[in-house]
Amino acid sequence: MSRSNRTDHIRLTSHPVPGAKHAFPIHWDAPDARSRGPIIGTVSRPQDRNVIGSHGGSYAVYRALAVSAGALNPLRRPDLTNTFPAATIGPFPQWSEPNRIVALDPWGHLVAETFRTEITEGADIRPSIAVTRARLDLPEIQAAIAAKRLKPDGNVVHANGSVSVVKIAIDPVWYLPGVAERFGTSETNLRRTLFEQTAGMFPELVTRPDMQVFLPPIGGTTVYLFGDVAKLPDHRTTITCRVHDECNGSDVFGSDICTCRPYLIHGIEECARGAQAGGLGLIVYNRKEGRALGEVTKFLVYNARKRQEDGDAAAAYFERTECVAGVQDARFQQLMPDVIHWLGLRRIDRFLSMSDMKYDALTGQGIEIVERVPIPDELIPADAHVEIAAKKAAGYYSPEAPTAQDLDDTVGRSLEKY
Numbered sequence: 001m002s003r004s005n006r007t008d009h010i011r012l013t014s015h016p017v018p019g020a021k022h023a024f025p026i027h028w029d030a031p032d033a034r035s036r037g038p039i040i041g042t043v044s045r046p047q048d049r050n051v052i053g054s055h056g057g058s059y060a061v062y063r064a065l066a067v068s069a070g071a072l073n074p075l076r077r078p079d080l081t082n083t084f085p086a087a088t089i090g091p092f093p094q095w096s097e098p099n100r101i102v103a104l105d106p107w108g109h110l111v112a113e114t115f116r117t118e119i120t121e122g123a124d125i126r127p128s129i130a131v132t133r134a135r136l137d138l139p140e141i142q143a144a145i146a147a148k149r150l151k152p153d154g155n156v157v158h159a160n161g162s163v164s165v166v167k168i169a170i171d172p173v174w175y176l177p178g179v180a181e182r183f184g185t186s187e188t189n190l191r192r193t194l195f196e197q198t199a200g201m202f203p204e205l206v207t208r209p210d211m212q213v214f215l216p217p218i219g220g221t222t223v224y225l226f227g228d229v230a231k232l233p234d235h236r237t238t239i240t241c242r243v244h245d246e247c248n249g250s251d252v253f254g255s256d257i258c259t260c261r262p263y264l265i266h267g268i269e270e271c272a273r274g275a276q277a278g279g280l281g282l283i284v285y286n287r288k289e290g291r292a293l294g295e296v297t298k299f300l301v302y303n304a305r306k307r308q309e310d311g312d313a314a315a316a317y318f319e320r321t322e323c324v325a326g327v328q329d330a331r332f333q334q335l336m337p338d339v340i341h342w343l344g345l346r347r348i349d350r351f352l353s354m355s356d357m358k359y360d361a362l363t364g365q366g367i368e369i370v371e372r373v374p375i376p377d378e379l380i381p382a383d384a385h386v387e388i389a390a391k392k393a394a395g396y397y398s399p400e401a402p403t404a405q406d407l408d409d410t411v412g413r414s415l416e417k418y
């Protein structure tokens with residue numbers, strides 16, 4: 001069953017069939033989904049493919065395991081009945097403005113409706129975005145209500161302390177010419193580097209210049225929206241926003257070496273408050289663990305920081321990362337503003353982040369930021385003062401910059417004291 005579409009030999013898709021035309025051409029900045037064309041990363045109907053890579057981001061590897069184990073029929077198509085978005089997002093002018101969005105498919109949540117006919121006829125077209133609704137129940141929000149910082153209103157914040165949100169999952173879809181431009185390099189160089197650094201995982205990057213879209217095997221983005229989504233297109237709506245990069249240790253487990261979870265929850269509280277005041281709150285959560293260097297690198301850096309001669313000093317914070325990883329940061333904030341464009345926004349009124357990299361990326365992409373809101377001092381965990389002092393010294397937004405003395409005086413816990 002699971003071998004039913006296999007021939008005896010492996011067919012490489014690394015070169016186009018001479019003279020063949022794409023059945024589904026992609027016109028990236030087209031004004032509507034049909035003229036843009038569907039993104040097809042199917043592995044069961046190779047003749048329909050118009051992108052490099054396959055669906056599901058990093059989970060494509062687990063799909064392969066499921067097929068290998070005989071648990072999943074590779075020909076099976078998703079049944080998309082009733083999966084359509086639980087809130088209306090767009091379309092917005094930004095979706096077809098040249099090079100405004102290059103790292104996601106703005107039409108990715110609408111494919112089941114837009115390409116119903118093609119799907120019925122057997123094309124394997126899958127959504128890369130899903131929009132649903134949820135309630136968040138967080139101990140810190142309960143505490144904010146108990147402390148009377150936040151009042152239940154029965155709409156955004158409920159009597160039991162839960163918070164209503166629209167949540168949106170977004171898989172990366174890269175338009176390679178646009179991605180190359182964001183990084184100030186040529187498409188050829190970007191393709192070649194992606195090919196080489198994945199040890200040749202996607203030969204089409206270098207052999208198929210006719211395919212300009214890549215589904216990279218990386219994590220995606222989740223958006224949590226607070227308030228009335230119908231207000232997105234109204235430019236008078238006050239937007240509260242935190243852009244947060246994944247930190248499993250703090251976000252989920254409460255590890256106290258950094259400010260991630262406290263800042264994230266502060267963001268959620270501010271978003272809920274903004275929505276209660278008639279605005280919209282927005283948490284953008286990007287899967288970029290450990291500055292996109294991964295958790296193994298991150299934990300190695302923690303050890304290197306804690307074991308250096310003068311202890312875990314703020315003054316040497318970035319240096320230790322660079323010693324282990326070769327770079328201080330690999331989060332490519334250049335692509336991050338796409339989700340803000342996708343939501344049709346041109347202004348963020350309250351930006352709950354101190355990161356100069358995020359600020360520069362957003363404003364560089366034409367998004368106005370009215371106010372920057374630092375993390376309140378009382379929310380900084382015991383061992384996280386090293387991180388925050390080092391970041392402020394490196395240019396993170398802060399009402400007052402730390403002095404050289406502050407940096408020298410800020411030293412974290414040693415490995416023996418855990």
Ligand SMILES: [Zn+2]
Nearest residue numbers: 247250258260
């Ligand atoms: Zn963290």
